[in-house]
Amino acid sequence: MTEMTPDQPMPGASATPADPRGATDGPLVRVEGLYKVFGPDPRGVLDQVKAGRSKADILAETGHTVGLKDINLTIDKGRIYVVMGLSGSGKSTLIRHFNRLIDPTDGRILIDGTDVMALSPRELEQFRRHKMSMVFQRFGLMPHRKVLDNIGYGLQVQGVPRAERLAKARHWLEAVGLEGYEGMYPAQLSGGQQQRVGLARALCTDADILLMDEAFSALDPLIRSEMQDQLIALQEKLHKTIIFITHDLDEALRLGDRIAILKDGELVQEGAPVDILLRPATDYVKAFVKDVNRARALTVDTVMKPPSHRITAETIGEALEQMKGHKGDYGYYFNDDGYQGVVSQKALEEAARADANAPLNEAHWEDSPAVTTGDLIEQALPGTLDAEYPLAVLDENGELVGQLPREALAEVLTYAEEVAAEDPEKPTETAKV
Incomplete structure (x- = not known):
C-alpha cells in the first residue's frame, strides 16, 4: 500500500533511521483488498461499501455492519507488526481473518504465498496446527490440565509423542521464566504467570506466525x-x-516494528513507529499521538544529525589539518581505544603554537559524553543540555554515525507541544466488532 502523507511535516528527523533489528527475509503475509461485512446479505451490500458509503449509513439503512473496508498491508517475516485502534475499529476482526476464524466478504490473504481462502477443510486444519499459534487476552488455558500439559497441548494435537512434547514444553516453560511451576494448575497462578503459560504454549508449536489479540490488556x-x-x-x-x-499506543510504539492504525474498519495510517509518532497522517492519528511523551518513546537515531568530522590524527598539527579540511570548528576524537571526546580548532591552534608535532593527549580534548543510536531521548537530554558541543552518536560497534545537537531535541519537543495544542477531537470508543 502507499503510505499516507501528513499535511504538516515534522521538523528535523529528515529520514527514517535504519532499522536497528536488521534486514528481514521479506514479506510473509499479504492482505489484498480485504472487506468484511456482517449481516444476512453481506455480498448484497458490498457494492455500497466499495462505493464509499459510510459505516453508519450502511448500518442504519441495511442493518449490516462494516467490519473491514479495503485493507491492504504487507507483513515481513521476523517482525512484530502491531494493529491498533479503539473498540469497533476492526482490529480483532482483522486478526481472525489470518487463520480463517472469520472469512472475508471479499479480498485475499496470502500466507507465505499460499491463498488461505483456497485451503480445503483438511488443509486449513493443518494450517492452523502448524503455521499459526494464538495468544488470547483471557489466557485460554485449560483449568483441568497442569501447566506443562497446557504448554504442550498444541503438540499433542499435532500427534507429537508425549516424551518429546513434554521436553519441548519444559524448554519453553523455562524460556518464559516459569521453571518450577510445571506441576501447578492455572488457578494457582497469577494473571501474569497464566499469560506466560499462554505465550509458552503458542511458542511450543514452533509455528511461523504468532497471533496476539490484546494479549496483555487484561x-x-x-x-x-x-x-x-x-x-x-x-x-x-x-x-x-x-x-x-x-488499543494502547504506548504498547504499540514499544513493541512494533511497524504499526497499522484502523478506524471504523479502514486503515488510516501504516508505517514505522517513528512515522506514526512524528508524522501523523490524519487528525484521528494526531489525537492518538498527542499525549505520548516523545522523550520516552523516541530514540536518538530518530532525531540525530549527520556527524561533524572524525579526528584520528596522532599529533596536534595533523589534527589541525584534518579539521581545516572540513566545515566546523570542532571534531570528535578517536584513537585505538575508541571515542575520547571533542577537540576544538581553537584549542588545537593554541597547542600548535607551542609544538605542532607534539602528540595529542587528554589535555587537548574535552570530555563529552557519547550516546548510542538506541538510547531514548529522555536518557540523552541531561548530557545534551550540559554539553558545549553536540553529543557524539555511536552505533553498537562504537563507530561515529551522527551527532545530537540541542536544536534537534528542541524541534521535536516543540513540535510535540504544537500538535498537542491543536487538541483535535479525542477518539471515542464504540461498540466492539
Missing part, C-alpha cells in the same frame, strides 16, 4: 510492562513473525 500495568519486556527479549532470540493487536 494484566495490571506493572505485569503488562514485564510481559512486554519478556516478548521483546524472546523476539531478539527467536525472530518470530508476530501480529499483535492492541
Whole structure:
C-alpha cells in the first residue's frame, strides 16, 4: 500500500533511521483488498461499501455492519507488526481473518504465498496446527490440565509423542521464566504467570506466525510492562513473525516494528513507529499521538544529525589539518581505544603554537559524553543540555554515525507541544466488532 502523507511535516528527523533489528527475509503475509461485512446479505451490500458509503449509513439503512473496508498491508517475516485502534475499529476482526476464524466478504490473504481462502477443510486444519499459534487476552488455558500439559497441548494435537512434547514444553516453560511451576494448575497462578503459560504454549508449536489479540490488556500495568519486556527479549532470540493487536499506543510504539492504525474498519495510517509518532497522517492519528511523551518513546537515531568530522590524527598539527579540511570548528576524537571526546580548532591552534608535532593527549580534548543510536531521548537530554558541543552518536560497534545537537531535541519537543495544542477531537470508543 502507499503510505499516507501528513499535511504538516515534522521538523528535523529528515529520514527514517535504519532499522536497528536488521534486514528481514521479506514479506510473509499479504492482505489484498480485504472487506468484511456482517449481516444476512453481506455480498448484497458490498457494492455500497466499495462505493464509499459510510459505516453508519450502511448500518442504519441495511442493518449490516462494516467490519473491514479495503485493507491492504504487507507483513515481513521476523517482525512484530502491531494493529491498533479503539473498540469497533476492526482490529480483532482483522486478526481472525489470518487463520480463517472469520472469512472475508471479499479480498485475499496470502500466507507465505499460499491463498488461505483456497485451503480445503483438511488443509486449513493443518494450517492452523502448524503455521499459526494464538495468544488470547483471557489466557485460554485449560483449568483441568497442569501447566506443562497446557504448554504442550498444541503438540499433542499435532500427534507429537508425549516424551518429546513434554521436553519441548519444559524448554519453553523455562524460556518464559516459569521453571518450577510445571506441576501447578492455572488457578494457582497469577494473571501474569497464566499469560506466560499462554505465550509458552503458542511458542511450543514452533509455528511461523504468532497471533496476539490484546494479549496483555487484561494484566495490571506493572505485569503488562514485564510481559512486554519478556516478548521483546524472546523476539531478539527467536525472530518470530508476530501480529499483535492492541488499543494502547504506548504498547504499540514499544513493541512494533511497524504499526497499522484502523478506524471504523479502514486503515488510516501504516508505517514505522517513528512515522506514526512524528508524522501523523490524519487528525484521528494526531489525537492518538498527542499525549505520548516523545522523550520516552523516541530514540536518538530518530532525531540525530549527520556527524561533524572524525579526528584520528596522532599529533596536534595533523589534527589541525584534518579539521581545516572540513566545515566546523570542532571534531570528535578517536584513537585505538575508541571515542575520547571533542577537540576544538581553537584549542588545537593554541597547542600548535607551542609544538605542532607534539602528540595529542587528554589535555587537548574535552570530555563529552557519547550516546548510542538506541538510547531514548529522555536518557540523552541531561548530557545534551550540559554539553558545549553536540553529543557524539555511536552505533553498537562504537563507530561515529551522527551527532545530537540541542536544536534537534528542541524541534521535536516543540513540535510535540504544537500538535498537542491543536487538541483535535479525542477518539471515542464504540461498540466492539
